[in-house]
Amino acid sequence: MTPKVSIRDLSKSFGDVHALDRVSLDLHANEFVSVVGTSGCGKSTLLSIIAGLTEQDSGSVTVDGVPVTGPGRDRGVVFQGFTLLPWLTAQQNVQFALQDEPLSRAERASTAQQFLALVGLAGFENAFPRELSGGMQQRVAIARSLSYKPQILLMDEPFGALDALTRREMQTLLTRVWEQHKLTVLMITHDIEEAIITSDRVLVMSRRPGRIRADLTVPLARPRLAAMSSEPEFRQLYSSILELVHEPAA
């Protein structure tokens, strides 16, 4: 199977800091892959390059065999911070992503409402970001990223700013949405549990220079449930990832 996204020998330095050092990885169509690593290991840089927001020093990123040269609507991005436009309501924020699509006003509105409902925000269409909790804001951002149907969803610590309970809720929601709307997902996180519960594969990244140290397949069946975190398979994978994350660079 040819990969959906193919990354070869990607390197990027900021001054003396080697954020990425010859990183190679493949994402297959409709696969959910997480990258875990300690903070500052260059995983956000990796995502930013795939999104087309940052330029690499060397190496290549291709989507369906076509090199990435900049941002594009084939790749939706959910950022770490809350990036809702404060002057627009929840529904208008989703519609913001649709304004150049050949849709009628009514179609735009109904698409936005449909995706808000998908993330459990029916009834909050007219709320401004200020009136929503952090978790709800991030759900609007996810709805927005899904609304224009990108083939790839890139997420940079999407739940990093949320409290533990909300995080668990959001992970379940994200898994459910992904199981319904198959698309290729790359998620950056420092939460190992989050990576395991959501992903098909977990990539472990080392720090300075940022390299992919391990590529582990998650053996848990789907649909995934929060209760799975107590299963032996889960615990075993968890501790081996934890060990890899903290192992000093070779």
Added chain:
Amino acid sequence: MVLWSLATLTGLVSPLFLPSPVAVGERFVTQLQNGELPTDASASVYRIAAGFLLATVMAVPIGILIGTSARVEAALEPLIDFVRYMPVVAFVPLTILWAGIDDGQKFLIIWMGTFFQQVLLIADAVRQTPRGLIDLGETLGLNNRQILTRIVLRSSAPRIWDALRITLGWAWTWLVVAELVAASSGLGYRITLGQRYFQTDTIITYVLILGVLGLVTDQIMRAWGRRMFRYERSSR
């Protein structure tokens, strides 16, 4: 107010230095009835409106350009920063030379006092657009022009409005400065006349009117801003 009444009505302070509230009130009524006050006020309001609008119309696009383009910023900002520190008051004689003593000179002084400050405040407001929102625009496939109009301008609008509100306050000061020196009408002119004839009650009356006019315009802009940027108020 109480202190003022006590000090003046008991004769503690000579009315020449500080007239009583009653005297000021009487002066207010006289000025209103003889038509001088409405004439002065409308002359001043006209000048401030014209001078401030002229400055704003020029400062908004230039400030936005400086805030969004590194090249324009490098070319203009040092210059504007430099001019900004030149005392406008010192330019009053020169502006009379350049523009005479008519309304044009008042516009010029108000323009000089507000334009440069506005440009820098607006450029700053534009620069404060969160990086994340610009990144978002890029990932949604927007071009630079669309990012500017759909994200940057909308995001910095409340801050730009604040800059205008603050500089409008300063414009009142420059108006009075201009009218104190060379004018044949206006609130500042009447204050100069009052000074010339030791009419301290006139001076106080007009100073109070200037205060009230400034306060009213500020409150109007504040209320208007709150209406336009309702989404900013937290109501969680």
